[in-house]
Amino acid sequence: MTQMAWQGVERGGDGQPVWSGASGVLAAPAQAQGGDQAAHAQVRQAGEVILDLQHISLSFGGVKALTDISFDVREHEIRAIIGPNGAGKSSMLNVINGVYHPQQGRIVFRGEERRRMHPTAAARQGIARTFQNIALFKGMTVLDNIMTGRNTRFRSGLLANALWWGPARNEEMQHRRKVEEVIDFLEIQAIRKTPVGRLPYGLQKRVELARALAAEPSMLLLDEPMAGMNVEEKQDMCRFILDVNHQFGTTIVLIEHDMGVVMDISDRVVVLDYGKKIGDGTPEAVKANPDVIRAYLGASH
């Protein structure tokens, strides 16, 4: 497990960590696509803080999952959360989308301050997520699974829906159009009618991303979207994440164990260790942070 946690980090000849990864092709889009990407980069840099987590503490009985964690997320950025197994990364995402309620701290989302977020409020405000363990209906087709991502957007009443009448009919057509757009975007046309349970793991992860995107989120929380993937699948997933971020301006909070990927695609990184924050900043700053190096390479360093 420890090895998995520090995937992509090795000790180099000089004893310093080498932050390698599977994502070699990914650092290139800014140069490859020229001015357009540069403009996006500027927008991303200039984004305002839309989520501000202040002094969050969360425990389960005697287990302190998070202790006094503060960090913020800016609009349009890719914000990574890294740290070893059990560091509190998934718990943090659960606090952001209201599944876990912290005992202490405040969550300010788009200017609204709360002691805790509620899952329905999070969904209504455009926060969508994928899970560390795939949460899809395995017996249902790809198309139907993605359609469930539209749930929070259904407006017409149950009766109208049941009767397939007037506004409900128009609404459903609209939902189907959106779902087809997502299917095209993620290049999964060929499997749209396939039951999810029959797909290889990497594609299931992509379908989960599709379900989240179907909600047209302004903020996407991704919990280890590349775990268990081979190099090629990781590269595809990285490309999709970057495309979502660039094309739709979606703010992304990403938990990922592959340090090469994290260093390549994120704007800022927050580092957790045993429920505490030990680093926060640009990938370069985090890489040079002695506490982070110590956590990654062991106490002997």
Ligand SMILES: Nc1ncnc2c1ncn2[C@@H]1O[C@H](COP(=O)(O)OP(=O)(O)OP(=O)(O)O)[C@@H](O)[C@H]1O
């Ligand atoms: N629902 C829960 N009930 C009890 N303890 C929990 C619960 N959720 C998380 N924890 C505990 O909180 C701590 C942080 O767990 P969390 O899943 O957030 O870590 P993580 O950084 O996501 O780890 P991993 O890399 O293994 O996914 C762990 O000690 C875990 O056992």
Ligand SMILES: [Mg+2]
């Ligand atoms: Mg986790």
